[in-house]
Amino acid sequence: MQPQQSFLGIEFSPILLPRPGVDLGKWAVIACDQFTSQPEVWKAMESNIADSPSTLHCILPECYLGSPDEEERITRIHRRMREYLECGILRETEPGLVLVDRETPHTRRRGMVIALDLEQYDYRPGTKPLIRPTEQTLPERLPPRLKIRRNASIEFPHTLVLLNDSHTQVVDTLFSLFTNATPTYEAELLLGAGRVMGWFVPEGKVNKILRELLLKSLEHSSFLYAVGDGNHSLAASKSFWEELKKKLPPSQQAAHPARHTLVELVSLFDRGIQFHPIHRILHPLEPARFLEFLKPRSHIQVQECPSFEEMKKEVDEDAFRIGLVRQGAYHTVQFPPSPHQTITEVVQMAIDAFCSSHPNTRVDYIHGDETLRSLSSGEGTLGIYLPGLAKEKLFPLIETQGVLPRKAFSIGEALEKRFYLEGRKITPF
Numbered sequence: 457m458q459p460q461q462s463f464l465g466i467e468f469s470p471i472l473l474p475r476p477g478v479d480l481g482k483w484a485v486i487a488c489d490q491f492t493s494q495p496e497v498w499k500a501m502e503s504n505i506a507d508s509p510s511t512l513h514c515i516l517p518e519c520y521l522g523s524p525d526e527e528e529r530i531t532r533i534h535r536r537m538r539e540y541l542e543c544g545i546l547r548e549t550e551p552g553l554v555l556v557d558r559e560t561p562h563t564r565r566r567g568m569v570i571a572l573d574l575e576q577y578d579y580r581p582g583t584k585p586l587i588r589p590t591e592q593t594l595p596e597r598l599p600p601r602l603k604i605r606r607n608a609s610i611e612f613p614h615t616l617v618l619l620n621d622s623h624t625q626v627v628d629t630l631f632s633l634f635t636n637a638t639p640t641y642e643a644e645l646l647l648g649a650g651r652v653m654g655w656f657v658p659e660g661k662v663n664k665i666l667r668e669l670l671l672k673s674l675e676h677s678s679f680l681y682a683v684g685d686g687n688h689s690l691a692a693s694k695s696f697w698e699e700l701k702k703k704l705p706p707s708q709q710a711a712h713p714a715r716h717t718l719v720e721l722v723s724l725f726d727r728g729i730q731f732h733p734i735h736r737i738l739h740p741l742e743p744a745r746f747l748e749f750l751k752p753r754s755h756i757q758v759q760e761c762p763s764f765e766e767m768k769k770e771v772d773e774d775a776f777r778i779g780l781v782r783q784g785a786y787h788t789v790q791f792p793p794s795p796h797q798t799i800t801e802v803v804q805m806a807i808d809a810f811c812s813s814h815p816n817t818r819v820d821y822i823h824g825d826e827t828l829r830s831l832s833s834g835e836g837t838l839g840i841y842l843p844g845l846a847k848e849k850l851f852p853l854i855e856t857q858g859v860l861p862r863k864a865f866s867i868g869e870a871l872e873k874r875f876y877l878e879g880r881k882i883t884p885f
Contacts, residue, residue, distance in 0.1 A: 486647060
């Protein structure tokens with residue numbers, strides 16, 4: 457690794473891609489943290505893919521976390537990774553990056569798949585690294601991810617990292633230079649999630665221009681990268697590296713592949729990067745109890761709305777208002793503005809306190825307005841509709857306040873999430 461590459465947080469690694477002939481439509485599957493309240497979506501994908509080569513066999517969908525067969529699933533994941541390497545399902549490129557053009561049902565996003573240096577990333581509060589988390593890391597969410605990482609031979613990333621390149625247009629520049637040739641791969645994605653194309657670019661062609669652009673970007677910001685999606689996955693990669701590093705002599709640490717992790721790097725200012733709120737659902741509970749819990753703790757104002765659309769409109773027009781959805785009834789709740797907190801932080805603290813005093817109630821995090829409405833229609837369920845975050849506020853917020861509360865925003869709707877496709881070896885053998 458060149459010293460300047462480490463300083464800039466990047467590493468040109470060999471990348472694993474499916475060999476010609478593998479059905480990419482079945483190979484690529486959506487991020488494991490999607491459809492957590494809809495296991496039927498995952499079961500349908502499992503039925504469709506069956507035993508075809510697929511990243512589905514190399515991930516643990518979060519809807520299965522804590523299931524009785526979790527350990528067995530993880531063992532199968534590790535076995536399948538080894539099989540894909542040994543049987544030639546995957547082929548390894550020379551060191552480089554992949555430029556990715558993702559067309560979704562809603563928008564289009566362009567990024568680059570590249571390895572980042574975990575020595576330049578830290579999720580501990582109070583640290584100010586080059587690569588920063590955007591949400592609070594919960595230690596209790598790391599063990600299942602670490603179980604997979606510890607014995608994995610390959611990583612398949614769903615992490616999207618946002619690049620603060622308003623002055624340099626890093627990704628756009630690389631696309632203009634390197635995407636005139638035939639794509640390295642092209643695929644229709646499952647679930648009607650659109651299409652994806654990728655162009656592999658070797659290190660020798662892109663190294664100089666990328667380093668120059670990143671150095672120029674760093675002149676305008678104290679940090680370059682903010683984790684958009686996959687905060688806990690990146691934190692697990694970091695935790696594993698810190699574990700492993702203690703067992704390695706210094707001479708082996710710099711070159712060990714687990715020091716780096718593959719991500720998709722996307723410009724914050726890409727038109728395809730749209731911030732959406734992540735809503736909450738509380739269940740089981742009597743919905744009125746949550747309001748009763750809030751009233752003595754906050755000076756709130758509750759107003760009934762005639763429709764879901766009207767509720768959304770009122771919430772989206774006010775940074776300190778939320779919506780409540782329960783069995784076809786809609787209300788808005790106005791909170792007093794706070795100069796030091798976002799509304800998501802205020803509401804999350806209230807939810808945490810409520811769940812602590814009502815241990816039978818759990819919270820689920822929901823992507824998509826219509827999904828929230830649908831899942832809030834059942835008895836004993838309360839949906840909480842939250843406003844979005846303006847993306848131009850993200851880097852200043854992280855700089856001044858540190859991490860945001862967990863699940864503060866989402867990049868795009870569920871079907872816009874990254875699909876697993878490219879991989880990378882994380883063992884030296």
